[in-house]
Amino acid sequence: MDASKDTGNIPYLYRTGIYLWFFPKEKHTYSIKRFFSDNKLGVIKIPLDVDVFIPSKDMQELKKRLSGIDTFALNVKKNGGQxxxxxxxxxxxxxxxxxxxxxxxxxxxxxxxxxxxxxxxxxxxxxxxxxxxxxxxxxxxxxxxxxxxxxxxxxxxxxxxxxxxxxxxxxxxxxxxxxxxxxxxxxxxxxxxxxxxxxxxxxxxxxxxxxxxxxxxxxxxxxxxxxxxxxxxxxxxxxxxxxxxxxxxxxxxxxxxxxxxxxxxxxxVAEWSSWEGPPLTSSPYSSEDHDTEFVASYIIANLSKMNSAEISYHTFTTLFDPDASGEEEFTGNFGIFTHNLITKASYNSFRIMSMLEGNLLQPNTNDPFIYTIASKNKEKIFLIITNFIPTPKMYKQLIAEELKKKGYNVDELILLKEDIIKYLKREENKVLPEKLRLDLEDIIKKYSINYEVLQYRQENPVDIVIYFENIQGNKYKVVEYLIDTNHSNAFSFRENIKKALSEIKRTYKMKKITKDHVFNYADAINNSNNVKLEKIREETIVKNTSKCLYNLTLMPYSVMMLILQPEEGSVSKTLMPPTIRFVK
Known part of the structure; x- marks a missing residue:
């Protein structure tokens, strides 16, 4: 693919869109500043229910309450958001x-x-x-x-x-x-x-x-x-x-x-996220994946496919977790910040998306579980890769929708549900009506569905080789940023964070520190290794042929950003988009 035939500007969809769920309070001031600073803002959805409609007594009071949103809304616009x-x-x-x-x-x-x-x-x-x-x-x-x-x-x-x-x-x-x-x-x-x-x-x-x-x-x-x-x-x-x-x-x-x-x-798409489970609390919205690398990977995979499907705007659910009682910091709620303002792995996915510059590229991959987003400016190639393996729950919904397109109604699918699942899993030599069997085989082929491979990939890393084709120059600096179980992922270090926050709260209750100190402590946690977006490697690669090869190993549900830049003195006129090939 010729880099001179890029697919145009980076779409607005790839900017960070977010649903507030509730309007920020005093304690969120620090987080809002950080969010604005770290992200290229897209659509920011502001609800009026809790702070304007529900407490208002009449139209005059409602008008006054609207004015309480002015500063935040104007700052969204000032920072490039909608x-x-x-x-x-x-x-x-x-x-x-x-x-x-x-x-x-x-x-x-x-x-x-x-x-x-x-x-x-x-x-x-x-x-x-x-x-x-x-x-x-x-x-x-x-x-x-x-x-x-x-x-x-x-x-x-x-x-x-x-x-x-x-x-x-x-x-x-x-x-x-x-x-x-x-x-x-x-x-x-x-x-x-x-x-x-x-x-x-x-x-x-x-x-x-x-x-x-x-x-x-x-x-x-x-x-x-x-x-x-x-x-x-x-x-x-x-x-x-x-x-x-x-x-x-x-x-x-x-x-x-x-x-x-x-x-x-x-x-x-004004609300979206993963919701795989299991719940961590009694909240109807609690789901462990909201706090882990799973949702970080889900974000990249879905934004990639939203764009190719021609979705125009999105607001991810949500900016903050609601306040919670008890000592647990990670409660499985939707926010990209915890209730004490700690950034989650999902936050770092949007941070990575905001690092894209220039024009959009279209990498090629032959692995159904590898999703990519790429761009280039005059000097650099930016490549985001995620190893996202959809769950059986996701496949069931997809297969059901495909069967509906083929004329099956909901009642039929409910009746045949167990037989279809057994057939897909090849658990037994299940005899299905011939039309249904043929229709299922079409779907299996279309989406490369293999439950044994699916289970293996959910539990094991994958080795990939990236071919950067037709790039000029001989030496390139490659920088890697990584989100996985052990990197850029506060949930994996939740016990340490819990202890640290408990101590700072205890000190605050004793009136030894101010609120500002508490917020600054959250800032310190968010800037620490393992929580912030981590740069894990920086190295020079030498191109010996017309192709520049780069090897990676990705854990399930990991997200990686690669930035490729010619070293000083190495000529670079045109950067080809990367072609990604899966090594089995």
């Missing part, structure tokens, strides 16, 4: 419900906050106020996401069609404040999710499909529109096989075409 405002949960004074029963499941607020508004015109005015604040007053040109996961009854208590009406009036309010305001929805929990419970469905189709149909058949008379517009479509996805992004995007683009919308409409 603000996205999540308009989710409504104030109780606007709700059609008076219930003060807690929502539960780790969600803040009361049943009244997830109910439809009692007056949709007042709801429209509320959205108008928000857009006027961020777009017209602060000049942020923000994205506005209307609700989150309305397909779930514990997040939205109204019917599917009531959500569509909620979205319509939100668009009316937003576009009335600023005709160029960028509004999107429906932010479903999965692109294929159906409304639960079924009795509240618009039709027995995926929520996103029904949303598009509704928007195509209904207009906004006040704005002179014959269709309800959306500037981007939003959905979430957790713990999926990286290859699933192609199916998600293909379905969504086909639905857009079906209802005469532009198939090039930007797609925004």
């Amino acid at each position: 603000v996205a405002i999540l308009i989710h949960e409504i104030p109780s004074w606007l709700s059609s419900s008076t219930s003060n029963e807690p929502i539960g499941r780790g969600i803040s607020g009361f049943k009244a906050n997830i109910s439809p508004p009692k007056d949709y015109k007042n709801w429209s005015e509320l959205v108008k106020t928000i857009v006027n604040h961020f777009n017209n007053k602060l000049k942020l040109d923000a994205f506005y996401i209307i609700w989150t996961e309305p397909d779930l009854d514990f997040v939205w208590s109204g019917t599917e069609e009531e959500y569509f009406k909620l979205y319509k009036y939100a668009v009316l309010g937003a576009k009335s404040a600023d005709p160029k305001a960028k509004v999107g929805g429906p932010a479903v929990s999965s692109w294929a999710a159906k409304r639960n419970p079924p009795k509240s469905r618009f039709k027995d189709k995926p929520f996103l499909y029904n949303f598009l149909e509704y928007c195509s058949k209904n207009g906004i008379e006040e704005l002179g529109l014959t269709k309800i517009p959306f500037d981007f479509l939003v959905f979430h996805s957790f713990n999926n096989h990286p290859a699933l992004w192609n199916i998600m995007v293909s379905d969504t683009k086909n639905w857009l075409k079906e209802f005469s919308f532009d198939p090039r409409t930007p797609l925004f």
Whole structure:
């Protein structure tokens, strides 16, 4: 592949996008500064529920609470990021419900906050106020996401069609404040999710499909529109096989075409992460992989496939773990910072992504478990490699979606589930219907599925050889950064971190140190070996042929960044993208 035929600028998708989950407090000031400094910011999603909607008593108080977000939002823009405002949960004074029963499941607020508004015109005015604040007053040109996961009854208590009406009036309010305001929805929990419970469905189709149909058949008379517009479509996805992004995007683009919308409409994955388990606490969101190198590898593999599938924006779940009681620092929550502000392996993956410079390259690999992202500037090649082995849970979802494409319905797949698994694992000479057997063999071939190889690769390192082809000059300096079990991974050193934090807390309670000292201590931990992004090797390689070979051994779920730079005096005119070949 000729480096002069690179694939263009590094996509915006590769910038660090993050969902805040809750608005930062005083103790997060240090972490925010570090996050801004270490990352090339992408979309930063700011929720309004906990700090603005739920505690407000009326519109005047709501306006004052909006101003509390100004400094942070402006700093996002100042540091090159794109603000996205999540308009989710409504104030109780606007709700059609008076219930003060807690929502539960780790969600803040009361049943009244997830109910439809009692007056949709007042709801429209509320959205108008928000857009006027961020777009017209602060000049942020923000994205506005209307609700989150309305397909779930514990997040939205109204019917599917009531959500569509909620979205319509939100668009009316937003576009009335600023005709160029960028509004999107429906932010479903999965692109294929159906409304639960079924009795509240618009039709027995995926929520996103029904949303598009509704928007195509209904207009906004006040704005002179014959269709309800959306500037981007939003959905979430957790713990999926990286290859699933192609199916998600293909379905969504086909639905857009079906209802005469532009198939090039930007797609925004507004919440995503791994979620493999097991839980470390009783929290419904706890999953050990959130704290380990597994999610670090998952991030790189999935961003690579998101880009090739043409996802436009993402906000990873989440920036901070919520506060936790007890002495345990690592609780399996979604944050890339722990609740005491220690950076996780996932943080270092985004740090690596932010080191990319120049134009994007497209490396080649013949290993289904090796995922790569590469770029080059005038002097250097940047190559990110991860050895990500999808889990059986991920393969089951991928295979199920492929079988649905071949005409099988959910009930059939549930009935045949055990037989299909046994066939895939070759546990017994299981006789399947001929069509199903042939369909499964097609899927096995397409994704190189072999459960024995899968299990082996999950437990053993892999040796790879990298061929840098047609590069000029003879000597190159290669720098390696590594995330794995023993490097750039605070979780592996959690007991030492736990003891250190316990001591600093004890000292603080005795009033021997200030809060600033506590935060500085977290900073010291984050700058220590094993926790910070570690540079593990720097060496010179000599090219003896037209190809420059480089050997690596990668542990399962490790992430490596290689930076290749010609040494002074070694001529370099054109850098070819690397071709990566797997050594069995």
